[in-house]
Amino acid sequence: MASVTSLVDQFCDAARQAGATAGDDDLRAAGDYLLGRWSEPQRHYHTVAHLSAVLAVVDEHAGLAPHPERVRLAAWMHDAVYDPRALGDANERDSAEFAAGLLATLGVPDRVAAEVARLVGLTAGHATGDDDPDGELLCDADLAVLAGDDEQYAAYTAAVRREYAHVGDDDFRAGRAQVLKALLELPTIYRLPSLREEWEQRARANLEREMLGPSQPGRP
Structure with missing residues (x-):
């Protein structure tokens, strides 16, 4: 598993590639905040180790997606909200909403933030459209386990x-x-x-x- 510093660096790089205008300190603070969420005590599978595993698959197969930076950001966000007691797809819906809000605060363009949120929502059922390679890579990486x-x-x-x-x-x-x-x-x-x-x-x-x-x- 990648180190915390390396993971935050990866988050900052993906955010910049997606058009974030926030400064380095704000990007790193957001990455640290996300890692804190992935480290919550109720998590045993949906942990930093799972995040790292998903990101590793995305990195290895990034050439299969037209916008790998969006897929990487969606990987960071897809279980950002995780409550095992939540019903249905509440975690995925809340994670998608969280993604759109956080990315907006980092200056990511609205259309890109909305697309990352859409990708996050796909992880509820792991069903994608016929022409959605970004979504396919995210879902395939999430299910690699x-x-x-x-x-x-x-x-x-x-x-x-x-x-x-x-x-x-x-x-x-x-x-x-x-x-x-x-x-x-x-x-x-x-x-x-x-x-x-x-x-x-x-x-x-x-x-x-x-x-x-x-x-x-x-x-x-």
């Missing part, structure tokens, strides 16, 4: 379960099953062809195995 090896996938499901410790086992299994079913019913889990080829089969196998075994509700 599903294609992990056995140890990585087990760590992911255990961390999600800890985030929902307030939910009883029976209710959790029912809620988690709904999440798994929704993912498996996507036409493809991964939208970008190269990532689909690399990850789709493994991710579906992981999800199907979890459906059949002891489930561990939560969004990925």
Whole structure:
């Protein structure tokens, strides 16, 4: 995982590339503030480690997106608001609204801030349009964990379960099953062809195995 300083540097670079007019001190303060949110105590999976993992995928495959700086900012914002007790897509909606507001304070042009907020909203259902490579890269990066090896996938499901410790086992299994079913019913889990080829089969196998075994509700 990248260091805190490196992560903040990455945030500042993405914000500048997106047109932010704020000074360096304000950009760094915003990056530090975001890292504070990603470090909140209720988080066990949706942590700085998850943020770093998503950013790493975006960086590796940035050439697949026309506006990788917007995708990077959306990665920073997509779980900026995270309450495991929230219902439905409230976290994603609130994160999108938060993104638009924060980026506006940093001087990012309105149309770019609105586009970053739109990208954040896509992570609620991970379904994108037919011509949305920025959205596809963000969603594919967010779901990359599903294609992990056995140890990585087990760590992911255990961390999600800890985030929902307030939910009883029976209710959790029912809620988690709904999440798994929704993912498996996507036409493809991964939208970008190269990532689909690399990850789709493994991710579906992981999800199907979890459906059949002891489930561990939560969004990925």
